[in-house]
Amino acid sequence: MQNNVSHAVIVSFFRYIANAHVNIKGFYRFNWDEIQNAIRSGIESPTLLLESHDSEVRMPNKVASFNARTISWMILDFAPNDNFEKQEQVLDETETIALEVMSYFKKCREDHAHWLYGKYEGDFEMQKVGPIFDNRFGWNVIIQIKNQQKMCFEAEKWNFPTESV
Secondary structure (H helix, E strand, O other): OOOOOOHHHHHHHHHHHHHOOOOOOOOEEHHHHHHOOOOOOOOOOEEEEEOOEEEEEEOOOOOOOEEEEEEEEEEEOOOOOHHHHHHHHHHHHHHHHHHHHHHHHHHHOOOOOOOOOEEEEEEEEEEEEEEEEEEEEEEEEEEEEEEOOOOOOOOOHHEEEOOOO
């Protein structure tokens, strides 16, 4: 079976979502070492930020292998640290956007032609975040996508020396 879920597929899908949603104004994939710093310049808000996913390969038997990818993404917008009313407004608006994005996931997972079909079960977790990235507040959403993972040794991709270790 061909592995049709990869890092590039996931990043492209979230970029597509950010471009398609009328209330999301920016997108980028970030690294955790950026969390203590200001948001990248030129990024509009609200922003969809995608963290690189984690992967857990399971081989429950000699025949099947599965790759469970845990994906964390955020919707963030700016609110001054001392303006609690604006923070509440931003949290409410970004929560709505996050739920709208997850409703799109639900639609995609039910579409037999979509790559999410059979790979996303529908559960997700949401956590309030902020202030991060220079007074941004919003929601972190965590989902898991599972797909079969080819784990067959292919000798032609190796050049072992004649003596073994």
